[in-house]
Amino acid sequence: MSALEGIAVRVEAMSGNVMPLLHEIRHALRRVAEGGQGTTIDLGSLPMAPGEDKRIEEMLGQGEVRAELNALGPTLVQETRYPGVWFITHRNTEQEVIARFIEVTRMPELLLAQADDMRRAVSELDLTLNSGNGQVSHDDH
């Protein structure tokens, strides 16, 4: 990027998508605050002028929560300065960005433990416990 920035191309104006996006976020947030459905926005589907995505990130800022998960490469879940608005960046194992979303919700689905994973965890725990010294009786009601 630094090499590109060396070229004297300045972008005078934005594509015009930034303001509508912020408005959409505001509407979505109000809906969630009133107990309604959350919203996910795929940033890959919006035409962006060079530097505009950065601008959006700056405007949304950073909030209290920052979570990183590691599944098929790292994913960063960053709460913005507006609680309930989350910035999600998926990367692959090579650290390249593969998708970016803005989620407006109490808690991004991805951070919740998944029922499947929990069931698998239970069986793993069972296995651990059963294959141990066997002293602990297990009553599974």
Add this chain to the structure above:
Amino acid sequence: MTLLDFARGPALQLSLVILIAGSLWRLVGTILLNARKDLSRPRHKSALADGMKAIATRSLPAHVFEKRIRFQHFSGYAWHIALFVSVLFFAPHILFFESVLGFGWPGLPNGIILATAAITIAILVALLIRRASHPVQRLISNADDYISIVLVIVPLVTGILAFAHVGGRYETLLAVHLLSVEAMFVWFPFGKLMHAALTFPSRFQAGSSFGRKGVRA
């Protein structure tokens, strides 16, 4: 060949050939008819200057007549000026002229062009309705009058649609716009649109023939 390629290529070429050949045919064939020989002593010997002057003055408000023709006169000014602005100062049009003429000129912002085109359409539609309903105009109108006005309105409408990308794909709209302009080109030499060229000799004649009698045309 897509519709747009057809519109930009052979259709454009053919329509321009018809436009130019037809216009010269009509203009030259008219002017070369026998001329009246003026033998009476002129009061003013300024036929050339008087003729040129009339070309300009017949575009001015018409003195005592004006109050009876104000609507037609000013709507005429308005739509002609708005049409010329839309045609001559829209950036893509200038590129077109550049491709034909070999030179271009600065354009106006699209917002202005959109407004002038909309004004032109509105006035032309009003004039079309007037032509169909005003007793004088209805009586003296023929098919040419209606065809010509429609052929001017249609390119404006298709132009706005193409600009705003409404009602179809851009290349289809652009092709339809070009084809509608080409239809107008083709019609031009045969119908009354020719007045765009003929009005100059016609006014000149009025200016010089009245001028030699000492009358300001």
Add this chain to the structure above:
Amino acid sequence: MRKDQSLGEYLFAQGVSRRGFLKFCSATASLMALPPSMVGRVAAALESARRPSVIWLSFQECTGCTESLTRSHAPTVESLIFDAISLDYHHTLQAAAGFAAEEAREAAMQENSGKYLLVVDGSIPMGNPAYSTFAGISNLDMLKETAANAAAIIAVGTCAAFGGIPHANPNPTGAVSVSDIIKDKPIINVSGCPPIPVVITGVLAHFLTFGSIPDLDELGRPKAFFGQNIHDRCYRRPFYERGQFAKTFDDEGARLGWCLYELGCKGPTTYNACATLKWNEGTSFPIGSGHGCIGCSEPDFWDKGSFYRPISAGLWGSREALLGAAAAGAAIGIGSALAARSRKKKAAAEEAKSS
């Protein structure tokens, strides 16, 4: 991955968590340009999706399309998609060659008859069959034979989709597109020179996910990627609306990033996803780099005049023709006036005689 495994089983067997699978699905949905609300459906479909066999044929091509694909975001979701298919024949990528390779193709065709996907890049010469052959088999024969039992065909690149550069005037090899030859199979055209790699994988993902071909436009291209033109999604569009145009590649307007319409940008008549998906891992696309779109995903883009000729400019040869028209018009005018004059003269003479 075993062929009888579903994709879900395969991924979980690889130790991918449900969270990871969800991440994979949302990235895939994004890839297919599906709205995020579709992630649930994608997940359900992918979990049980079976691994299809893919045969990739390359005809008159430059390998740019394959390069575009293989050099894109290496190991990524796309690579997972590729893991999820069985690429049984791709003569550029496979180790086998010659008759051995052809045997692999024939085996795959037999084993998956009616179910395999055929991917084609390059155009097919209809002139001399010897212009392009594999193991003595002409492109035309191979295409017909392979297409016969395919479930669907993906024509990758403008050459396969519309004839492309080989088809350009004067088209010495008589190059045609896949759809010019094959009429009885669903064909998905993924045009572009080259196509955007994620569009190729997006189409594969769609097939994998839904087992069907996506919605296509009238040129057979998936609407999800080709539904809108570059111009409509271009970040420089506001400059067009305001009539601010770069006039040369080094003027102030160019430096300010103004619209490139006057420099011949074909964005308004070109349907592709460049303006949103972009290239080089989403870094930029031609207009972003200051060059107009050349319209490479449209049929006959080589034959539409200079890349630098504005769309609104006419596409025609000669100003001489107009001069000729002027001369002809004037000549007819003179002729008609002379005829009219002689008619007047004759009438006057007759009148003089009779009176």
Add this chain to the structure above:
Amino acid sequence: MSTSPASLKDFLERLATLGKQPASTAKLSDEERVQRAGNSFLRELTNSMAVDLETCIHCGMCAEACHFYEATQDERYTPARKFDPLRRYYRRELSPMRWLFRPFTRKVDANDLREWQVLVYDACTGCGRCDMMCPMGINISELITVVRNGIASAGLAPNEIQALQDEQQNRNSVFGVEADKLRELIGQLKSRQIEIPLDKAKADVLVLTTAVDVLLFNDALAALAKIMNRSGANWTLSSAAFEAANVGLISGDTVAETGAIRRIVEKAKALGAKTVVIAESGHAYQALRWEGAEDTGAELPFEVLAASEFMARELDAGRLKLKKAQNGRSVSYHDPCRLGRHGGVYEEPRRLLDAMGIEHRETDSSERENYCCGGGCGEYVIARAAPLRQKAFEIKKREFDKAAADAVVTSCSNCRVNFLIGAENARWEKPIESLVEMVAANLAD
């Protein structure tokens, strides 16, 4: 001061008999009529008319300039429609695109000619007011004149006009005024101490009068004689060519028109006249001044002056001295269309009024935009057109009333006749006077 009601009554009776005389060319088949009209169109069309015919955009604005349309709001009177037969003939036969236009242009038939007779004779005085307003600069009145000429060639001019033309062509008189009648009048005037030289062998100035002056406006002739004498010019009237009126120009018969002009030209040549002065008659001025050379095919060997032009010139040269008018009346000068718009004589009449210290109040429309009297170009002899004429006169009346001058003055006997008839019908009291008489009354001693 000039016209007795009795002589006007007598004159109107002469007019009334005109329409009852059989017209000379009544027995033509429709094919012959169409053929003749076509030949006339063919002969007269010039390139400038062609340009005009090609240029008309049917905007209809000309209707708003036409007093007959304004007075009736009848759309048939739209000037551009009045030349429609010519337009159609031209498009079928002479237009550069005639081969393309012919299938889409209806042929002119005899019924068209009959229909248009009413439009171009009854409802058009050829005043040319529409010429001044056409945004395309089309010379509409010229085109309508060609239509008239075609209709006249087809033997379809209105009876009254045809009769007048027959008379001038066959007997060289108008309204029955022959040389004897003129001699009689000259004798009467002599008794009033007004000398009118008749048939001098040589003269510098040939003066033309009109039948209307001889019959109706004797004082105008007397006034002109007084002025001529005062100016000291070597002038004469000629019994062989005293008539300025040109019925051929009015009817549309160009042969008759040229014949009348030729008689004058021959006489002037014989006299060695350098100047021909025309009594107060608009169409006579137009015929000799602006058509004479063209019709006879050679530049005229003399100059042609309207009475007002002659008077203004003598005033400038100091040969004519005017005193200030004593009665303090104001006037509105009416520009006769064929002296003004079609002739270019605006300035001289006003200069004369100024010289007499007479306040002149312009009507809203004047000079090049002036409204026609309503009965010019022979329109006032057509009996059936009287109601239409009266409606058009109402426009004039409105204009004069608005200008609120004490009297109307003009310099055309036809305009005066028409105003007198209109005023009588409308019981309008405004005096309608002659410029020549006004000047003669204010000659300084």
